[in-house]
Amino acid sequence: MWVKICGIRDVPTVRWVAELKPDAIGINFFRGSPRCVDEATAKDITSALPSSVEAVGVFVDQSVVDIIRICRKCQILTAQLHDDYSLADVETCGNAGLSVIRVIRLSGQVWPIHLAAELDQQASRHNIRYLVDAHVPGAYGGTGQVVPWELLHAHWQKDWPPLILAGGLTIDNVHEAIQAVKPFGVDVASGVETSPGVKDRMRVRQFIDSTRRATPGD
Secondary structure (H helix, E strand, O other): OEEEEEOOOOHHHHHHHHHOOOOEEEEEOOOOOOOEOOHHHHHHHHHOOOOOOEEEEEEOOOOHHHHHHHHHHOOOOEEEEOOOOOHHHHHHHHHOOOEEEEEEEEOOOOOOHHHHHHHHHHOOOOOEEEEEEEOOOOOOOOOOOOOOHHHHHHHOOOOOOOEEEOOOOOOOOHHHHHHHHOOOEEEEOHHHEEEOOEEOHHHHHHHHHHHHHOOOOO
16 A cells, blocks of 8 residues: 655655655645745755655646756656646646646535546556545645545546545544545545644654555455
8 A cells, every 4th residue: 555644844854754664755835835845945855765755746836837847856756736737737747757646626425527537538647646635625735634435435446547545544544544445545644743744753653554554445
């Protein structure tokens, strides 16, 4: 089970997080987030990151030109694009050599009509994954709100791009979430923090351990 620890803000944190061996860490460039870092800090973080851990740049309000520039400058190979970006933006990033994690946000119990057609269209792409988070007006992740797991379980098809589950995951519910949704991977930010942007070593370790022990369909 792939696991990403999102919202890393400094080098000391990334060093001890990397020791716990997640598959990826998220570096947030959204200026409205308490987890936002500048480009110089991001470069320092990726320089301290072992090659075994994927660095993911999280973007909300930057232009695609800036996203590509920032990723190249900061040695980031994966761009996480929140739902204000179009499929054309996704393709532009892919053509620039970036892998893409496209974020969609769900609320309530209604499956978006357009989503199945988009996922069918993207199924053959090898460099795109989809991250599903809870929809909270004015917020882009890190809210602690849980996605409607049963909605994902009922609608997500195996031949669609890999599904990364986010939204309100903690050490207490990640095993249940994996059983319910059967995702490719999971993503956590606030669920392993003592305050916004401040990661707790024990919570991160327990979250990764719980994720590694969980098998979809147990």
